[in-house]
Amino acid sequence: MKSRVIKALAIVSVFTAALAPAGAQAEWLRADTKHFILYSDGREAELTKFAVEAEKFDSLLRSWFKVGEHEDAIRLPVFIMKDSETVSKLRGVEKGALGGFYQALPEGAYALSNRAKPVSKFSGTGQQILFHEYTHHFFTRYVSGSYPTWLFEGFAEYFSTTTFDKDDSYTVGNIANSRAYGLTAGQNLPIERILTDGLTGLNRQQTDVYYGRSWLLTHHLMSDAAGRAQLSEYVKAFNSGTPPREAAESTFGPFEKLDQDLVALTRKGMVAFSSKEPIGYDPTVRITPLDTVDSELLELHINRIVQFQPDETLSKLRALAAIAPDRVGVLAELARAELETARKAGSAEATAIAVAAAEGTADKVLALDPDNVSAAMTKGLAILEHDDGNPSDEDVAAARKMFVKANNADPEEPRPLYEYFRSYAQYSGRPPDIAIQGLEAAFTKAPEIVDYRVALAFAYANLGRFDEAMSLVRYLAYHPHMAEHGKRLIEQLEKMREQREEFEKRLADAEEEESED
Template identity: 25%
Template sequence: MARAIGAGVALAALTISGAARAEWWEAETSHFIVYSESKKEDAEQFARLLERYDNALRYLQGRPVPGPDMGKANKVKVFRSGDTDDIAALAGAPESGIYGFYIPRAGSTVAFVPARNKRRDGVGVRTLNEVQLDTQRVLFHEYTHHFMLTNFSTAYPYWYTEGFAEVYGTIELRDDGSFHLGNVPQARGEALRVLPDTRLSRMFDHKVKLKGMELMQSYSVGWLLSHYLNFSQERKGQLPAYLSALNKGEDSLEAAKRIFGDLDKLQAELRKYKNGPFPGYDIKPASYVEPVVTMRALAPVEESLMSSYIRSQRGVDQKQAKDVARDVAGKDAANPDSLFAQLVVAEAQLDAKNYDAAEAAAKRAIAIAPASSLAHFMMGGVFMARGEADKAQYAAARPWFEKAHQLDLKDPRPMIGLYMSYFEAGEAIPEAALITLEDAWDYASYDTGYRLILARQLLNENKGKLAKDVLSPIAYSAHGSDKENKILATVEFIEQDKLDDARAKIAEIFQEQKDEAAGKKKG
């Protein structure tokens, strides 16, 4: 039940589906489900690569490998389809050169990458290996953010969040199970060579709004600084001390001056460091075990609906929702034994606000698979949507969410849905629903929307410190936007013990979200 604002999705669907029947495979590992429009061997290799990257992150961060079972709902779904032009269009940025993108959503995190190079021939067309390498780096970078928010509650400054993801995102995985850490991201290296520095005294200052060339270069300087502080023996221990100071509430610029010393001296060291050579580590985990990949060929009905499923998972605005609903109309009744068909149709019709059609498909899904948590969650979603016009419908959603939760204790969606059924109804929220909302943390902490919901509830309970802990890791945003960083403003009000102001500020965030969902333009 995703939403998105942007052009190009309907066009992308035409090019992705194509005239010829594609070969589709599902490749599942401990942390990923890959839907790949490719040969079986190619899909399997790609899924194994992603799982190996997760294992490398776990090894480097001292986490157990392969990690605890997070449940199927919490695996990242990667759609590997079309070519690079299709992916850019699907992202809402045609001809932008985007090689992939990622959307973190509780219980439904997705990523979209190309399965092949551009179809046309000519100057500027890159080889498939080059495209796959860039796709890999995009996914590795974004998954690093996902991994860190899932496993750690530290509030990182934006330059380090991005710089850290770049340092780790260039990991080179080798066939023997080893990997190399420390490679230079080529785009950053070129920017460092040709663009002027961003001043560290400005980059460390969260009150400064960087714009234009200075903002663009801050990403490269952020990578360089992250690399230097992680690998430099002379400055060993300074980075953890700085991050710890931030999490204790110290001003970023003052903490930087205290811990790093003369920032002009650090800047001079970076200027020298960017000329290389860049140190790195070759790492061979002990007792390496190759990830297990379970392969399954998609059924014909799944292949026929994959284009629509991709559009729904990408997220749709109201016009796009109606297009997808029209494309899948009747496919549930025509495939009465397919759980996949029922769920795809239910979601598409729900997005298009065709609630009766969505309910009919959800009922078919439950009849086919009474133990399907997602089918029960979808039914709850139908009544939640109806609740916008009739608040009595919120109560009708609760039994479906409760059943969905019983069937899958690790899916955060019914946990959040149950809580929201009380909140949206304006009713007193029972203790059990509050506990369930908090329990979703283990499976949804990477989702900004969930963190905002939880923080709002904590603020309503006058638990300011807990609300700050929830918001701080997502409070630092890029310096370049002219819009107020309302999450950071909320945190600052909490630090000043102005909880009424914090509640008012977070209310503004939710109102903006409602306005955007309704298609209103905000100034």
């Protein structure tokens, strides 16, 4: 009996190893902290250090921007890959061109970085990449208002080079060596262009200069009390609706003079801010080794959310489910992948087959774990794909029940609230107040997710609350990677406002004529 067990385990081990992507050797570790869930297939000591530094960094940002703790805040998953080549392959870009990135999907936000040692002092480290991306995440979730592209990236670059000493004291504003080439040898990009426009239309070299000079200006302004006061005045003007050019010129003075000051700054060097006071943070890190199946599952989960070889990922998930048929996590991930395949099936018949598969797998999960949020969500979303995305009223009602089930199982999960609202907005006309309140709660929990933000903006617009709607999408109009989308949304909202005002005017005129009669 003992030899059979050993052989069975050996077969499973060999089979799952064959399923793994090229380069995947070690089993993964999970590190749980107060604000993060980190995963790595590297050494435990390395992961622990990553986790501790991340917690220190969160505390640093909270201290600088006076952000308190939020009860039941959603922790950020962080996937630490072997090196930039692995990251680049996942993203489908040039080998070694990408060291990490951040995404905020409807199912949740995540960051992806790497643990390789930098090849030179001009290469960013995995920790710097994580700090950069987490600054974006932190600002979007906790810091109110909108920020122009240069400052959004400038803050991320400025804080990314933060270092902590053994006594937990810290230094902020260290030189961003990875931007050295762009600042010294890259194509010239006047500060006027940076302060008045975003990244659209720039080539790769110009983009590097944009990031570098944004960091340089941010560093310059953050280096003393007078500069920070200027920056605060600028942000206030920007958020009051002052056009970017006017806000910049009225605060920073002539662009030509500012350009000269920044050039001089690159020559004489900059001073970082060091604090001898230790940063307070929660040092608790709980390390959990993942077994072979869960390690393979994690890799396939990463592949799915970054959309790396989706067909192959689905095949591997099915193979993994065949050898681990009672693993709820495996089946839940498979159901999600099957549903995503259904949406890209290409024909009504293929879609129907894939939707049925996703529903069937979700049902298996719910039979094993009736309160599984992922499976309830997948089943509800699959029901809405009936008849090639044209569900009946009965289907929509059934889908809503699944979203309510998911919400009851985990009231802190925002997506069930969002999908409940969307089931009305997309299929049943005007959503009831309870659905709008649910959407507001979802956005409050995860304002970094663009889908929630846009849905809430148009919900407000439909209620005539256009100023609130504009405030929500204005953030996108200056986002480094969504500016064009944000501008189109503003145009749509402006058109809705005009139509509503015209309708209300005609209605008032009609009522006045009726009263005169």
